[in-house]
Amino acid sequence: MVASKKSKIFFFIIFLLPALLLYSLFFIKPFIEGIHYSFTDWNGIVPEIPLSFEKTEFETEVLAKMKSPKHLAVVKKYYRLDGDFYRLTNWISEAGKPDRQLTNTERQKIKKALKTVGISSINYIGFENYKQMFTNDIRFIPRFEKRFLYNEFEDLPETIEAKAFHKYLLNNIKDPADKKWLLTKYQFDATAKSYHLLPYTEAEDERLRTILAQNMFENKFIPGVIGFTLFFTFFNVVITNLFALLLAMILDTKLRFKNALRSIFFLPNVLSLVIVAFIWSFVFRLILPPLTGIPIWLGNPDIAPIAVLIVSIWQGAGYLMVIYLAGLQTIPAEITEVAEVDGANWFQRFLHVKVPLLVPAFTICFFYSIANSLKMFDLIFALTNGGGPAYATTSIVIDIYNNAFLQNQFGYATAKAIFLCLIIIVITGTQLFLMKRREVEL
Amino acid sequence: MSRTNLQVDEVLQKRIQIKTSSPKRLAMLFVEIVMCALAFIFLFPALLTLVNSFKSHPEIVMNPFALPTKLQLSNYANAWRETNFPVVLANTFLITLGSTIGIVLVSSMAAYVLVRFKWKISWVIFLLFTFSMVVPFQAIMVPLFANAKSLNLLTILGIIPIYIGLGCPLAIFMYHGFIKGVPLEIEESAAIDGASMFRRFFQVVFPLLTPITATVAILNVLWIWNDFLLPLLIIPGQTLQLAQYKFIGQFRQDYALAMASLVLSASPIVLFYLIMQKYIIKGISAGAVKG
Amino acid sequence: MKGRIVKGWLFLVLVGLFICNFQGVFAAKKVQLDLFFYKQEIVKEMGELTQAFSKKYPDVEIKLEIVPNESMAVLRTKMAGGNAPDIIQLQSYASVFEFAKAGWLADLTKEPVISKVVPSTKTAVTYNGKVYALPMDVAGIGIIYNKDIFKKYGLKPPTTFSELKSVCATLKKNGVTPFAGLFKANWSLGHFISMVHTSLAGDKLMPWLEKMNQGKGSFADPINKAELFKIMDFYKANVDKNAAEMDWNEQQAAFASGKAAMMVQGLWSYGAAIETNPKLNCGFIPFPTSDNPKENKLFADVDSTFAISATSSPEKTKAAKLFLEWLATPEAVKIWVEKCKLVPTFKGADVSSMDAPFQDLVRYLNDGNTNPWAFAMYPVAVFEDACKNGAQEYMFGRKNADQVIKYIDDTWKREIKK
Structure with missing residues (x-):
């Protein structure tokens, strides 16, 4: 180029300015203000200057x-x-x-x-918000929690399986006197391998109830908000990518109606989330129970995360498929033909010829899906009424939303958002670093 | 060669073909059937929405999978009226069109200089743009709104620059990958002609970017058309997605109207997608993979 | 060359500035008010109400802003951006107090319209001795029951907990689900736990609330913990099997179709049920928690209120006050009662045209036979997070009684520390 350095700089600035200006105004500035709030105790309601x-x-x-x-x-x-x-x-x-x-x-x-004169509605509290995330937020980090198996207002269980009796009840009782007494009330039945309740008096009823209510529990692992988000991200990234790659490989062959199929698989990206959440809640309530025998999907805390995952895979696969398809089409036909002549079978051709050439597509797809899964909000929010049931599908961003707008902890919520950004940077950064090295130039 | 000979030859050849490829064809047929079944699952929500949009609310609630007993065209009339459809459609159209054109122009220019001037600062600015992809919108929502308010942007036209600011990073990312693969020679011949940078970009480079421009445009149209939270804050009730949201909420869910208005609001975008879809694959193959 | 580029940019900037301002240029002399409301069951009806107002006062135009599910998030974001709507519909008690405390609401104490409401409703909007909102409607949460099903099995509406138990047993025996459930969203269970808690607490409610707000005491203090959770268990045992997946619509469908004989709901759901099945014949009673009929009062209180932003321009504030004054006129009350189907708070309002369940509600109100909506008096986060989620987690077997109570207590302590 024959342009002088000065005019180069001039063009550089002129071309870049509009994008950079709008980006700074509507992204960088709000983000920096967010960082600033993350060090304050602002509750999100009190105005900056008292009215x-x-x-x-x-x-x-x-x-x-x-x-x-x-x-x-x-x-x-x-x-x-x-x-x-x-x-x-x-x-x-x-x-x-x-x-x-x-x-x-x-x-x-x-x-x-x-x-x-010391009047301000927003006070700096240093790293207090960041500390609170790990010390004083029972929903956030993974943990073990007592899940009580007997509710003191229920009738006393007539029989308890021997294994459960030892594991969930006897081992938890600290007081040896209680232990001994309990064994006089529950009798071991060797043939049925279980304990049976013996007749008891009104006075003993109370003691039995207290012992059972306080000691019959299992230590259940609760993934918490972080645990759910990581679980969701891992499976969403792996399954969606595999599924998308499979679709792309099939649609890259001489299949009939492959053009129509491509459009159809991309369709979930075109529809608004309102439709998606709407229809899937019907599917989970009316179609899947008779098909699978699992009666309750979105309403069951143990199954809802999987239900959310299914919808997310269904929605995301089409987009990634298009990228993989594009990657496959950049592979010249001669290369695969040469491999075929050399006697490589279908799988060898795929593993040793196509996969290395697809690494750039993998890099992009993984980056997209990791970042988007960690940031997942709308779909889950719409499907499970904002992260339910019983917090089982609360992703980090939903948690941030709840903190900020339902629980009056705006400063704390932004601290969580900054923490999330760091997690995403670390994970996607590692992924990009590892995968970029493996890219093969044609 | 006599006529009969030719015929025998053809028959023979065909036989050989069938013999060698019939297992493969069978496998192919099997794959085709599986794919069609899969396609049905992917089409299902759209179909179900369409069917239910012709039913009354009680009918939908009682059995969403039944066919309509009587076509309730009044759903469409009511949804049209209650959402003030022509007005919100025009608003959404204006916002989507303006923002997409803005994003395409602003990002292609920025990406172009970021690729062509191989300075350190270019790399830093590119990374700065990429950074936005890891930040959830909820993290900037409140300050962003305060910003928009102080700049008097709480209007239909005011939301456009916000969309450009938020949408340009992904577009720059995609353009960046594509421009890296565009050969320099064409440009250089234009430079020798003495064309200015501006003219060179718009007359020579920009036309070369058509495939990726189509992809960027389509993806942004999809995003902006279906976007919810930003317009909810900036211009409540004035876009398609917001206008129909009143049918679906905690204390009032009118499925019949909701379904009809979903069909109304989704049909322009589905139509647009079907017309444009061949560009998506072309564009992505040209651009994103080289990220 | 460069000159042309600069000129080009200048032109673009000018066009941009013009575009940003043209809305201001064309704005007529009309006063435009933004009215923010969350009650989405009356979207259409609110439109009729404001149109009737604009007909009378042509120079005031009211723009409705409806935000159904995320109303609090949107309202807060707007206020944080210094852009409060001129008229704000707020839930009674804590929401009003919260915004009044932050200084967002205009003082309405001396407005004439405030003297027109039933005096007892003012407590729901009075913070530090000043009235910050106009109470608009009284709503009740209780049992809506299907009179036809009750008649078919010879049942009488229960007045005690024991009677309720036997009613449920009879229904179950005949294959009718006693309660149409709504467990998928957490808000209905939040109402339920607070309703039962309030009913059990009786007279101890107010002193207990005061103690809680001083940072002392526990959710379990004014009641017998076992009774509360026994009623929760009872409720769980008598709803549909798949209540965990039932949301508003499914609940309405189950009740309206006669699959279930009762539902524990606010009376605002009556409209949806009757729309699904216009032949429905309903009654409305308190949820009995005690075997003494006198202790079973209806859980009814002021629901929505209208407040005026303290940051609106003087001109808009004046117009907004005019709107509130107009709401008390017979013309407005008529729309409120007949179209919106809400029980007004104005003295002597004519409610004779309302359906039977509303007449039941009005009767309880007139007899003073009601419990206040305690949940609206808890700090907002206590109800929104701890009560709603705690109750839901209890129903799903994720937390036991003590864990629920501890969660509520901890949240409460955190909230009052602020």
Whole structure:
């Protein structure tokens, strides 16, 4: 190129500016503000500058304490007495002009002035939010939880299987006296390999109930929000990619109606989530139970994660299929033909010829699906009423949403979002690094 | 060669063909049947929506899989009226069109200089754009809204620059991969002619990008047409997706109207997809794989 | 060459600026109010209401903003961006208090319209001695029952818990599901646990709430824990088998089709049921938790309220107040009662045209035979998260009684610390 360095820079900036400007305005700036909130205790409701003060509070806490006359003037200008309150004049009427709202610079001035007397609605709390994630959020991290097997308001179980009796009940009782007493009430039956309840009195009933209610439990592993998200991501990435690759390989052959099939497999990406969630909830309620014998899908905490996974695979496969198909079409026919002549069978051809050449497609597909699975929100939200049942399908982003908008913990929610970004960067970064090295140039 | 000889030859050849390929053909047929069954599963939601859109609400609730006993065309009329269909359709169309054109222009230009000027800063800026792909929208939602509000962008036209800002990273990523594969020679011959960078880009380079432009455009149209949360904040109730949302909620779910309005809102986009779909594969094969 | 490019950019910027502003240029002199509401069962009817208002006051135009499922998220995002809607529909008690405390709501204490509502409803909107919203409707949560099915099996509406048990047993014996369930979404179970808890607590409710808000006490304090969870178990044993997968529509369908004889719901669901099956013949009673009929009061209170944003322009505030005043006129009350099918809070409002279940509700209200909606008085997060999810997890066997109570207590303590 014959252009000078100076004009090169000029063109560089002119061409880049629109994208960079809009990107900074609507992504970078909000993101940096998000980082800022993640170090605060903001609850998401209280406005940045107080809209009103009680009369006496304002006089003693603000007016009396504020030293700088400049700041005092600002505060007096914008807060006017109205009954028992000093209210922020949010709307300013100036002669000859329509009413206008406070500008951003004016807001900043007020904020600054109030800060000098220690009044601010948003306080910095350092890494407190980040600590809370791992120490004080019982939904977030994977853990073991006691799952009680007997409810003290139920009738006492007549028989308990011997194995369960030892594992879930006897081993959990700390007091040896209780243990001994319990064994006098439940008698071992060697033929049925179970324990039977013997007749008991009214007074003993209470003691039996307490012992059973407090001690009959299993330590169940609860994946928590992180656990669910990782589970979902792993299976979603692996299965969707395999499925998509299989579809692509089949559609790359001389199949009849392959063009129609391509359009159909991509269709779930075209439909809005509203339709998708809507129809699948019918399918899970009315079609799958008779077909599979599993009566409850989306309403069962143990099965709902799998149900969500199925829909996600169904929805995502078409998109990845297109990328794999594109990758397969870039492989020149001569290469596979040469391999065929060399006597390689179908599978060898696939493994040793096609797969290495498909690595770029794998890189992209894995990157897309990992990032999107970790960020999964809309589909699950629509399918399971926001992460239910019993929190079993709450992904990290749904959890963030709940923290921010249902539980008044906006600062905490953004901290979680930043943490999620870090997880995604680490995982996709490793994946890109590992796979980029294996790419073969034709 | 006599006529009979030829015929015998043909028959023989055909026999040989059938003999060698019949197991393969059978396998092929089997695969075809399986694929058609699979296709049915993928088509199923769309079909079910279509069928149910002609039924009344009680009919749908009682049995969503039954065929309509009587065509309830009034569903469409009601959905049309209640969503104020022509207006929201025009809004959605305007937003989608404006944003997509914006994304295509802005991203192709940016990606072009990022590829062609092999400076360190280009690489850094490219990474900066890629970064947005790992951040969930919910993380920036609240500050983004405050921003849009202070810039007076809470209007139908105001949402367009926001879409461009949020949509350009993926588009730049795809253009970046594609432009890397475009040979330099054509451009250089244009440069010798003394064409300015601008003219060179729009007259020479941009036409070369058509396959990937088609893909970027299609993917963005799909996204923006079906998007929900951003318009919900910026222009509540004024796009197709939002207007029909009132049929499906916690305390009022009118399936009949919902189904009809889903068909109404999805048909333009499905039609668009069917017309454009051949470009998707072409474009992705040209671009994304080289990411 | 460069000059042309710069000119081109300048032109683009100018066009952009023009586009951003043209909406302002064409805005008429009409005052435009944004009304944000969450009650989506009355979308159409709200339109009629605001149109009737605009007919009377042509220079005020009200734009409706309906956000059904994510209303709180959207409202909060808007407020965080400094863009509160002019008129906001809020749920009574905690939601009103929360926004009033943050300073978002205009003080309505001295507005004439406030004196027109039934005085007892004001507690739901009064924070620190000032009224911040106009109570709009009274709703009840209880048992909606199918009178025809009851008649068929010779049953009487139960007034005690024992009677309810025997009614359920009879229904089950005849192959009728006692309750149409709704377990898939958590909100209905949230209402249920709070309703039973309030009923069991009786007079101890208010002192207990005060103690909780001081950071002392536990959810189990005012009641016998066993009774509460026995009733939960009883409810679980008497709903449809697949209640875990039933949402609003499925519940309405089960009840409207006569598969189930009762449903524990707010009366707002009556409209949906009657729409599915117009021949339905319903009654409405409290969910009995005690064997003393006098202790079984209807769980009814102020539901929705209208507040005015404190950040709206003076002009808009004036117009918004005009709208609230107009709501008390007979014309507006008529639309509210006949179209929206909601029980108004205004003194002497005529409700004679409403269906039988509403008459039942009004009778309980007039007798003062009601329990307040305690769940609306809990801190918002306690109800939205701990109660709703806790109750659902109990029903799914994921938490036992003590774990549910601990979860509620912990959330409560965290909330009041703020």
